[in-house]
Amino acid sequence: MRELEERIKQDGRVLNQDVLKVDTFLNHQVDPMLMQKIGHEFYKYFQDYPITKILTVESSGIAPAILTGLEFQVPVIFARKHRSITMNKDLYVADVYSFTKKVANKISIAKTFLNSQDHVLIIDDFLANGQAVSGLTEIIQQAGAHLEGVGIVIEKTFQKGRQLIDQQQIPILSLARISGFQNGKVIFTEK
């Protein structure tokens, strides 16, 4: 997505070999007009899939997920993050490890919002090591729902998340694919 790549070049800050900060338009301050275009891109790609629910993780996934849900006219569920969580029969729970923050979290969603009739599109802001997508996939399996695809705003192709998804043959669309950082600049993967 050309406009997104331009925005990353213009506003993104490369913090080190692994971390790109995009908190001017995606992670902390959010550009709703860009989110609308992002939602439209995901819709164009996945519109023939029988999507009944959009699934994401709080907080940074919510904005792109909501605008995607608006395009599909379906509900959006955001999984909650917890440092720890007591067993609860009303929740689906999965583990998510953050390599950036070096903390283990659990994510959960209420069982009432996902069942075997659901066809789910996962939307998230970043794909790096694939921990969030793996956790969400696990929750979808627990619910007996169908994972139809994964929509990612920014993918770092040099980390292992993409490989994990491709191994499971899950349809995926990443709107910007970054192969690395050089001298503080972002290198995009050639299509």
Next chain:
Amino acid sequence: MRELEERIKQDGRVLNQDVLKVDTFLNHQVDPMLMQKIGHEFYKYFQDYPITKILTVESSGIAPAILTGLEFQVPVIFARKHRSITMNKDLYVADVYSFTKKVANKISIAKTFLNSQDHVLIIDDFLANGQAVSGLTEIIQQAGAHLEGVGIVIEKTFQKGRQLIDQQQIPILSLARISGFQNGKVIFTEK
């Protein structure tokens, strides 16, 4: 807002004398079509104010705030919640106490996103004791920005938040105003 009141009657669950759960369309599962209408209502009411930024708190404020920002065509900033936070010269920080969860949190936003030129509309999902709005107001004051108004999806008029805002003569629009709960049913304030 009639449609919102109907939705609360239909899907809201009264947990006790103080707590209404609306996680089927606002707090956990989100209805993006309803959020769009909510954003439009806030826009209609505040459209003549010179709004440059929408400010909210993660996570449940993000969905209504994003759709409001889309109507105004301005950026949305979501303050982050922290259990504790080390002093950081790059952040505005304020205290927020949650009466529901009985925990003290801090909220923060990066200084770079708010300055004395900004005219801010606060959007939040609930107004109860007004702690979140007070914290956001404090952050706006730290930035030297102008608070133009407050837009609330659901207000509980029997808690003290509204009074706090009225005392400061801040323009406020609450789309649903709840005066209490009776036999597990929601009583709306007569207009």
